[in-house]
Amino acid sequence: MNQNVKGFSKLSKEEKINWITSTYFSNPIEAKESLLKYWNSDENLQKLHDEFIENTLTNFYLPYGVAPNFVINGKTYTIPMAIEESSVVAAASKAAKFWGERGGFKTTIIGTEKIGQVHFLFEGTTEKLTAFFNKIKSAFFADTEEITKNMQKRGGGILDIVLKDKTASLENYYQLHATFNTKDSMGANFINTCSEQFAKTLKDQAQEYSDFSENEKNLQVIMSILSNYVPNCVVRAEVSCPVDQLSEDKNIDANEFAQKFATAVKIAEIEPYRAVTHNKGIMNGIDAVILATGNDFRAVEAGIHAYASRSGQYSSLSHVKIENGIFTFWMDIPLAIGTIGGLTNLHPLVKFSMELLGKPNAEELMQIVATAGLAQNFAALRSLTTTGIQQGHMKMHLMNILNQHQATKDEKQDVLNYFKNTTVSHSLVIDYLEKIRK
Numbered sequence: 001m002n003q004n005v006k007g008f009s010k011l012s013k014e015e016k017i018n019w020i021t022s023t024y025f026s027n028p029i030e031a032k033e034s035l036l037k038y039w040n041s042d043e044n045l046q047k048l049h050d051e052f053i054e055n056t057l058t059n060f061y062l063p064y065g066v067a068p069n070f071v072i073n074g075k076t077y078t079i080p081m082a083i084e085e086s087s088v089v090a091a092a093s094k095a096a097k098f099w100g101e102r103g104g105f106k107t108t109i110i111g112t113e114k115i116g117q118v119h120f121l122f123e124g125t126t127e128k129l130t131a132f133f134n135k136i137k138s139a140f141f142a143d144t145e146e147i148t149k150n151m152q153k154r155g156g157g158i159l160d161i162v163l164k165d166k167t168a169s170l171e172n173y174y175q176l177h178a179t180f181n182t183k184d185s186m187g188a189n190f191i192n193t194c195s196e197q198f199a200k201t202l203k204d205q206a207q208e209y210s211d212f213s214e215n216e217k218n219l220q221v222i223m224s225i226l227s228n229y230v231p232n233c234v235v236r237a238e239v240s241c242p243v244d245q246l247s248e249d250k251n252i253d254a255n256e257f258a259q260k261f262a263t264a265v266k267i268a269e270i271e272p273y274r275a276v277t278h279n280k281g282i283m284n285g286i287d288a289v290i291l292a293t294g295n296d297f298r299a300v301e302a303g304i305h306a307y308a309s310r311s312g313q314y315s316s317l318s319h320v321k322i323e324n325g326i327f328t329f330w331m332d333i334p335l336a337i338g339t340i341g342g343l344t345n346l347h348p349l350v351k352f353s354m355e356l357l358g359k360p361n362a363e364e365l366m367q368i369v370a371t372a373g374l375a376q377n378f379a380a381l382r383s384l385t386t387t388g389i390q391q392g393h394m395k396m397h398l399m400n401i402l403n404q405h406q407a408t409k410d411e412k413q414d415v416l417n418y419f420k421n422t423t424v425s426h427s428l429v430i431d432y433l434e435k436i437r438k
Helices: 014-026 028-036 041-052 087-102 127-145 145-153 189-208 254-270 272-292 299-306 348-356 362-384 387-406 409-421 426-437
Strands: 064-072 077-083 106-109 114-121 155-164 173-181 221-225 234-241 318-323 325-333
Touching: 028 155, 028 362, 064 087, 077 173, 077 272, 077 362, 087 272, 106 127, 106 362, 127 145, 127 155, 127 173, 127 348, 145 254, 145 348, 155 189, 155 362, 173 189, 189 221, 221 362, 234 272, 234 362, 254 272, 254 318, 254 325, 254 362, 272 299, 272 325, 272 362, 325 362, 387 409, 387 426, 409 426
Parallel strands: none
Antiparallel strands: 064 077, 106 234, 114 173, 114 221, 155 173, 234 325, 318 325
């Protein structure tokens, strides 16, 4: 079967669906129904969603839930979370309640600096290029005045531009490395536009620079783009309490729990195989809030994992200390996010999320997101070092298994009752379901 198609983007939405379902599916009618059932009945809302991206066929839904009782710097929040994984929202809520009774979460903005770069090749000497850069540096600011004036009115803009010599790693390779404050905007479009203007200025000024040879005047710009690695756009989230307040279960000794918890974190600090899963748990909380607030979770993920590797080895993002009978658990996390621009003014549920959170500015949202990540990490480590992760997770996953096997309402209740005090696994659930169906 020929699966190539010409002019697909120019087809109507219905034509796209008809081609997809007739080309790839054994039952085109059923396939088409699967797509149509997720269309929004509100035509204007559906049109809005269709125009977010290209070649849209339908909407892809994720559950949208909330985790209440988060106390952050003395203020109580109900945090929105969009995620498909069982137990994440429940775990975050449980951690929020636990720490809410012990003073809540404390957060601090460490920095808000973002980065844009112009990558270029220059065949002359570093000394000659440095002299040229120092002479024309003011032109980079002058040539971007029209681009930056609105950002400057909000208190942001270009912070600095430096020349970086990278020739030790790649022959003739240099960078213009610019730092920005983009206030409540994530700033990707702003930074990219400024970076492209820097590149134009660089090339134009090189052509007119009398100390350059003809070959040097033709320096080659490779690309101009923001960086999603933002090690100076960082927020800290932390919790602390006396060690003897850590246990809610009379069967768990608080001191033993604290030491075991601390050792689990130390393992994640030194063992990359564990650190990846450890940090994935943090991202369960972070990504869920990033999605619910219309931010770019791919950029956040990339930046955070690069930050976790900044020492040269991938390591835990969170840390713990026990000093003078006080347990402290904290995390520094880079977050380049925004509360204006992008989907924040378009997607109805993103607007709902922002109002739910009290219409935070970017720094406040950084603190909320980091808190969700730390709460998730605490909940996971508490389970791992006490009852084990599967007990709670599989209980939450039980309904997914039942829905997957089309259990009736009565069957669901029977299974839920049976596994109330019994270990849950996929195979055991199916075995019991088949047993009651007989």
